[in-house]
Amino acid sequence: MKNFLKNFMNEFKAFALKGNVIDMAVGVIIATAFASIVTALTEDFINPLIACIPGNGNIGGAIEIGDTGNYIRYGDFITAVINFVIMALILFMILKFMNKLIAIGKKKEEAAPTTKECPYCKTQINILATRCPNCTSQIDVK
Numbered sequence: 001m002k003n004f005l006k007n008f009m010n011e012f013k014a015f016a017l018k019g020n021v022i023d024m025a026v027g028v029i030i031a032t033a034f035a036s037i038v039t040a041l042t043e044d045f046i047n048p049l050i051a052c053i054p055g056n057g058n059i060g061g062a063i064e065i066g067d068t069g070n071y072i073r074y075g076d077f078i079t080a081v082i083n084f085v086i087m088a089l090i091l092f093m094i095l096k097f098m099n100k101l102i103a104i105g106k107k108k109e110e111a112a113p114t115t116k117e118c119p120y121c122k123t124q125i126n127i128l129a130t131r132c133p134n135c136t137s138q139i140d141v142k
Contacts, residue, residue, distance in 0.1 A: 035083070035087065038083050038087055039079075042083050046082055047079060061073075061074060114127055118132040118134065118135060118137065119139070120132065121137070
């Protein structure tokens with residue numbers, strides 16, 4: 001049991017200290033902070049602007065269900081949908097930008113040649129050929 005616990009702790013430490021796990025944790029923390037900024041933007045700027053449009057009234061409204069004292073808070077739902085759309089759009093733009101940066105950094109691999117030149121008649125022949133089909137010369141395979 002002692003060895004099992006020791007091995008388990010060593011494996012957990014190796015897992016927890018991997019770069020990907022730490023990067024993911026930092027990403028989650030930053031995303032949480034960013035979500036609060038988007039929520040504030042939606043509630044403090046976008047919702048009041050939508051409420052100013054004639055006929056829309058207050059976006060933070062609610063509908064009472066009968067005389068139960070329970071409410072359907074459609075304004076909160078609309079706010080959550082707006083937050084989601086903003087977060088998804090910004091995440092899409094960030095990922096698109098990061099993919100372009102990664103693509104710039106990668107060199108395009110050259111395709112392996114499929115033909116070679118016959119040293120005698122100078123025509124293009126298959127790279128695996130040992131004899132030229134045009135001049136029938138024996139070709140050294142390198």
